[in-house]
Amino acid sequence: MSARIAPGGFAEVGPLAWTLARVGGRVSGTEPTRLFLTLGRQPKLLRGWLRFAGRLMPGGTLPRRDTELVILRVAHLCGCAYEWEHHRRIGRRTGLTEDDLRRVEAGPEAEGWTPRQRALLAAADLLHTARDLDDHAWAALREHLDEPAAVEFLMLAGHYDMLATFCNTLRIQPDRSRR
Template identity: 45%
Template sequence: MTPRIPESPGLRDLGVANWLFCKIAARRQHVPRAHLFTTLGQHRRLMWAWLPFGGMLMRGGKFSSRDTELVILRVGHLRDSQYELQHHRRMARAVGLDDTTQARIFEGPDSAGLTDRQRALLTGVDELVSTRTLSDATWARLSEHLDRPRLIEFVMLTSQYDALAATLSALRVPLDFDE
């Protein structure tokens, strides 16, 4: 598929700050270009408004890195977001979610070998992505494992990555890795 936004904009398209950020992001990710950022960076102010929000949800919130990556992997799987999966499978491995655990996440909440907490999170992700809300039963199940701030964060994290998957798909952002 052809990207809808030029995939390798220069300094003129991004501006100095966004161009520098994109270069640093690509270097940290070990890719020639960080296509998500070179795409969003073409809306200069929007990228800088989104970055702190997305970054806080990914690594600055109350969720553990393992729970965060579990949620992101499930959203990426449900939305068939290869961009999200390409990046977050690596990140998940780095925080201890090995390939076997990732396969269980992709299989879903009924997969053997998951903890009750993981099952509750996956059930919540599945329901929130498919219905855009949570039933009382799912909320109660999540509440057994999450306090109030984490319940709020769970909904925001799931919704953020669902929206990001839609953005990546609609804009046809190319993958960063050649796999």
């Protein structure tokens, strides 16, 4: 399946996206990141998105392992191969194992989650299906997150849902490994 908007070259995306794509690929062990080379075709949007997205990941206050679990669950629920593959690599650097990744796919009821992880994943599931949290899910989430962290969690899950929609709609393929 080919991309609906092909990742741009330097002339189409400019120096910022070009550099970010190359650095991102080097850090993740892949070719230059197709997400930056696609979003870079709209440079003003890319700059604004970078500020917002960077406040969630990697600059958020939630522990990195929790952040990656939520991102991976959203990617799985949305069927977003690009985000799944990209964050699978990042997640491994935060200590996620292959067993963790299988459990992310299985969902919050899988054996082995902590109560905190189960609450985060269950909330991500409910946000995906209902676009809301019922009182029970909210209470379970708040047992583990204070108000600022709960706000951040909601923005993180919603942001990666939006990003999955962007990647899926434009048919952005996972970045190929350089190894």
